[in-house]
Amino acid sequence: MHEFSVISSIVDLVKQEMEKRPVILVKEVKLEVGELTFLAHGALEFGFTALVEKEPKIANDALNIIPVQAEVKCKNCDYEGPMKVKDSESMHIGVPIFKCPKCEGQIEVIKGKECTVVNLRMELED
Amino acid sequence: MHMTCDVELGADILAANKRIAEDNAALLKKHNVRAYDFLGAIGSGKTLLIEKLADILHARGLKCAAIAGDVTGDDDYKRFKAHGMQVVNVNTGKECHLDAHMVDHAISHLDLENIDVLFIENVGNLICPADFPLGSEKQVTIVSVTEGDDMVRKHPILMGCSDIIVVNKMGLAEIMEIDPEILKKDAAAINPHVPVIFTDARKETGLNELLEAFGL
Numbered sequence: 001m002h003e004f005s006v007i008s009s010i011v012d013l014v015k016q017e018m019e020k021r022p023v024i025l026v027k028e029v030k031l032e033v034g035e036l037t038f039l040a041h042g043a044l045e046f047g048f049t050a051l052v053e054k055e056p057k058i059a060n061d062a063l064n065i066i067p068v069q070a071e072v073k074c075k076n077c078d079y080e081g082p083m084k085v086k087d088s089e090s091m092h093i094g095v096p097i098f099k100c101p102k103c104e105g106q107i108e109v110i111k112g113k114e115c116t117v118v119n120l121r122m123e124l125e126d
Numbered sequence: 127m128h129m130t131c132d133v134e135l136g137a138d139i140l141a142a143n144k145r146i147a148e149d150n151a152a153l154l155k156k157h158n159v160r161a162y163d164f165l166g167a168i169g170s171g172k173t174l175l176i177e178k179l180a181d182i183l184h185a186r187g188l189k190c191a192a193i194a195g196d197v198t199g200d201d202d203y204k205r206f207k208a209h210g211m212q213v214v215n216v217n218t219g220k221e222c223h224l225d226a227h228m229v230d231h232a233i234s235h236l237d238l239e240n241i242d243v244l245f246i247e248n249v250g251n252l253i254c255p256a257d258f259p260l261g262s263e264k265q266v267t268i269v270s271v272t273e274g275d276d277m278v279r280k281h282p283i284l285m286g287c288s289d290i291i292v293v294n295k296m297g298l299a300e301i302m303e304i305d306p307e308i309l310k311k312d313a314a315a316i317n318p319h320v321p322v323i324f325t326d327a328r329k330e331t332g333l334n335e336l337l338e339a340f341g342l
């Protein structure tokens with residue numbers, strides 16, 4: 001629901017980076033989206049396309065979203081790694097289970113709540 | 127041929143909010159204010175629960191305040207005000223959630239020295255507020271029995287990330303012909319460590335248990 005404001009910040013960031021160099025075209029904006037965020041990829045893509053429509057130096061299909069798997073740390077044992085995921089027939093996606101896969105203890109999420117612009121690929125003037 | 131270059135950024139768009147949330151938490155802690163943020167669907171009973179909890183806490187001699195987050199209007203603001211609380215109204219306009227920056231501004235309008243407990247009512251919305259921590263001690267998610275018995279399993283990530291789940295309007299469970307234990311069971315399957323508290327804000331049941339879960 002707030003994908004539009006998130007994607008606006010991303011496009012602003014891209015424009016800032018473009019001002020620093022003689023850019024001909026931004027070919028790729030690589031975005032990592034944690035699976036525990038509530039950002040719908042389709043809505044991000046839609047917002048991006050709408051925002052860059054009038055930006056000739058940003059390719060329409062530049063946004064490349066890479067889903068990032070969540071990682072947790074157990075507060076009880078030494079487990080650190082992916083969450084246990086329960087497959088559900090009624091839901092299209094697996095449901096993450098918020099307990100330690102090893103000892104069922106309480107966990108802390110250490111990865112999966114980010115939305116990170118990792119890389120920009122740009123074509124520059126020589 | 128033109129030159130292609132890669133610029134590594136590593137910029138987390140949600141990180142700025144997380145940083146402000148940490149500052150909010152530190153400021154509240156410095157003034158010994160315990161803060162709880164309430165999120166949940168429209169009409170689940172966030173405002174009424176806060177009103178009733180504040181009455182109990184006031185009777186114990188604690189001072190309560192509230193930040194009322196809403197898209198528009200000041201209805202909840204007026205309701206809190208009527209209970210003798212310091213209140214700040216935050217209209218989010220187009221935004222569907224409060225963020226840490228808005229809460230930072232709201233806190234600056236409060237006399238923190240005269241507050242023991244701060245309730246933050248988020249915009250009625252069961253999805254996105256979870257991407258924007260505010261700096262509270264606990265995130266409390268409210269569902270009510272009138273929304274059906276599948277509310278918890280329909281929102282596994284939000285429920286999994288909550289510190290407390292409240293099932294409100296328990297007095298209506300029978301009329302709605304729903305079994306609230308299903309909500310509890312679904313929550314336990316997603317996160318066995320999150321307490322699920324049954325309340326009815328109208329009938330004033332479960333409120334002390336909820337305060338206990340708050341550590342109050």
Ligand SMILES: Nc1nc2c(ncn2[C@@H]2O[C@H](COP(=O)(O)OP(=O)(O)OP(=O)(O)O)[C@@H](O)[C@H]2O)c(=O)[nH]1
Pocket residue numbers: 166167168169170171172173174175202249250251294295296297298325326327328329
């Ligand atoms: N029967 C019953 N009614 C309740 C209960 N809690 C709230 N209500 C009623 O439900 C309606 C909505 O309650 P609110 O407290 O305004 O709900 P809210 O979640 O703050 O709503 P928004 O701020 O609009 O999202 C009101 O008419 C309340 O009196 C409850 O436990 N039992």
Ligand SMILES: [Mg+2]
Pocket residue numbers: 172173174202247
């Ligand atoms: Mg309300």
Ligand SMILES: [Zn+2]
Pocket residue numbers: 074075076077078079100101102103104105
């Ligand atoms: Zn463990």
Ligand SMILES: [Zn+2]
Pocket residue numbers: 001002221222223254255
């Ligand atoms: Zn939102």
Ligand SMILES: [Zn+2]
Pocket residue numbers: 227231
């Ligand atoms: Zn400001």
